[in-house]
Amino acid sequence: MINDEESFFLAIDRNSLAEQAIFDALADIDDEEYYTLFEVEVEHSCGQARVQVYPERSGTLYRCLNCGMAGIIGG
Numbered sequence: 001m002i003n004d005e006e007s008f009f010l011a012i013d014r015n016s017l018a019e020q021a022i023f024d025a026l027a028d029i030d031d032e033e034y035y036t037l038f039e040v041e042v043e044h045s046c047g048q049a050r051v052q053v054y055p056e057r058s059g060t061l062y063r064c065l066n067c068g069m070a071g072i073i074g075g
């Protein structure tokens, strides 16, 4: 049986990988795509999903359209 600490860190890992995938998808966006809402297809912690992203200079806001998780990457 998986203990609390293992499941905690596995969840953090999954989330970090998903955030990295979102970040990578934004690696080559153009300047004019900052401060606009658009969608990318990435491997999220819930599986393959479309994710809305709103890149700002200070970080990237995102919301997964599959599981509904939302947050900020970077900052």
Ligand SMILES: [Zn+2]
Residues within 6 Å of the ligand: 044, 045, 046, 047, 049, 064, 065, 066, 067, 068, 069
């Ligand atoms: Zn998701």
